[in-house]
Amino acid sequence: MNAATPDRSGLLKWYPSRWRERYGEEMAAVMEDFLDGRPPSRRFRASIAWAGLRERGHETGLFGDSGPAGARLRAACLLVLCAWSAFVVAGASFAKIAENFDLAVPAHARALAADSWYTVSLGAVVAGTFVLVGAAMAMPAFVRFLRSGGWPSVRGHVVRAASSSIVAVAAASGLVALAHTLTPAERNGALLYHPVVWYYLVAFIATALVVGVSLALWTAAAVATASRIVLPEGVVSAEAVLALAVAGGMVLMTAATALWWGAIGSSAAWYLQGVRPGSPASAVSTNLAATMALMVLACAVASYGVVRILRSWSELRLA
Amino acid sequence: MATARNGLRRPNDPPVLILTSLASGPKHGHALAKDIEEFAGVALGPGTLYGAITRLEERGLIEPLGSDDRRRPYRITAAGAGALADVLADMQRLAAVGTSRLGPLAGRLA
Numbered sequence: 001m002n003a004a005t006p007d008r009s010g011l012l013k014w015y016p017s018r019w020r021e022r023y024g025e026e027m028a029a030v031m032e033d034f035l036d037g038r039p040p041s042r043r044f045r046a047s048i049a050w051a052g053l054r055e056r057g058h059e060t061g062l063f064g065d066s067g068p069a070g071a072r073l074r075a076a077c078l079l080v081l082c083a084w085s086a087f088v089v090a091g092a093s094f095a096k097i098a099e100n101f102d103l104a105v106p107a108h109a110r111a112l113a114a115d116s117w118y119t120v121s122l123g124a125v126v127a128g129t130f131v132l133v134g135a136a137m138a139m140p141a142f143v144r145f146l147r148s149g150g151w152p153s154v155r156g157h158v159v160r161a162a163s164s165s166i167v168a169v170a171a172a173s174g175l176v177a178l179a180h181t182l183t184p185a186e187r188n189g190a191l192l193y194h195p196v197v198w199y200y201l202v203a204f205i206a207t208a209l210v211v212g213v214s215l216a217l218w219t220a221a222a223v224a225t226a227s228r229i230v231l232p233e234g235v236v237s238a239e240a241v242l243a244l245a246v247a248g249g250m251v252l253m254t255a256a257t258a259l260w261w262g263a264i265g266s267s268a269a270w271y272l273q274g275v276r277p278g279s280p281a282s283a284v285s286t287n288l289a290a291t292m293a294l295m296v297l298a299c300a301v302a303s304y305g306v307v308r309i310l311r312s313w314s315e316l317r318l319a
Numbered sequence: 320m321a322t323a324r325n326g327l328r329r330p331n332d333p334p335v336l337i338l339t340s341l342a343s344g345p346k347h348g349h350a351l352a353k354d355i356e357e358f359a360g361v362a363l364g365p366g367t368l369y370g371a372i373t374r375l376e377e378r379g380l381i382e383p384l385g386s387d388d389r390r391r392p393y394r395i396t397a398a399g400a401g402a403l404a405d406v407l408a409d410m411q412r413l414a415a416v417g418t419s420r421l422g423p424l425a426g427r428l429a
Contacts, residue, residue, distance in 0.1 A: 051365075
């Protein structure tokens with residue numbers, strides 16, 4: 001076997017280990033037959049990578065309908081949880097963009113924007129509460145999992161997430177201390193010629209990254225744990241109801257954010273650009289566009305999860 | 320519909336093509352791909368091929384045969400033959416309806 005053979009080029013690593021144990025040798029032989037001594041092209045590698053990822057999706061219950069409906073239902077709930085984590089990042093970004101807008105924008109121009117903002121805030125509290133309720137409902141099963149010696153299998157995930165949280169709290173504390181030395185306009189990116197505003201901007205981005213990584217690591221820990229614990233059927237169904245509610249909340253909050261953007265953009269676009277009140281300014285904000293894009297992406301992922309939940313449910317009812 | 324329950328939908332679906340190929344006898348992966356390209360003109364890559372083989376084996380529609388070689392052959396099971404017969408019957412019904420409706424239309428358009 002030469003250096004270009006599929007085994008050595010690591011193509012099979014895209015597949016889950018259980019699949020490789022069963023089909024790995026055969027697949028390597030088939031790839032050798034297809035390649036006929038030629039090195040794998042980029043297109044060939046990409047097709048194998050995609051197929052391997054799809055196989056991972058099948059194994060975790062995220063693609064296809066080959067696994068048990070109960071496992072697919074649970075996987076779909078976890079997908080909504082992952083979408084929610086991404087949405088939290090977008091929500092935090094929106095909170096930063098909309099910070100103190102009610103003080104900066106005149107009353108006649110902010111009625112619709114204020115209603116939209118309250119809708120987003122209320123949605124965040126309600127959906128966040130649902131996520132916590134879901135976590136609390138899984139707690140007895142989690143305790144049983146720990147008592148039966150499951151801790152070593154998730155220890156790495158939890159330790160990484162906890163370590164990142166310590167860094168995130170330290171970074172956020174430093175940022176808050178720095179923020180108290182600035183005016184609201186400076187915190188929103190105005191007066192960029194002032195060095196301290198640049199320090200704040202860099203500190204803000206670094207803190208946002210650390211918090212985002214921490215959130216992602218906690219989500220990964222939650223998914224790793226949830227996929228190992230044994231949840232009673234009733235709890236899985238209740239988690240599915242909560243997941244549907246959270247996904248619905250995400251869509252509502254995204255619509256409210258778009259409404260807020262429209263309202264501010266039409267009546268006080270200067271606020272979005274951080275320029276002097278009343279100055280002519282564009283309603284197109286890169287930060288807000290990126291925030292909206294992340295919200296829409298999270299909603300799309302959650303919607304896929306919702307479709308999987310409903311399909312698995314109907315199968316469970318039929319069974 | 321029985322065919323949809325078995326994950327078989329369109330005529331060019333890899334599972335349908337694989338079952339059709341195996342209907343003429345057991346084959347290993349590469350032989351399957353070559354046969355399918357020959358009779359259907361569809362080039363299945365190794366990723367798509369083995370994704371479909373995995374699903375078909377999970378559903379009990381095909382089964383592996385013992386082999387000392389790394390190139391393991393597969394054969395169609397009785398359930399697989401039944402599923403293929405169902406999907407082919409659906410296709411025949413569709414082809415019959417389409418052909419009967421196209422006849423008068425082709426005459427008008429000519």
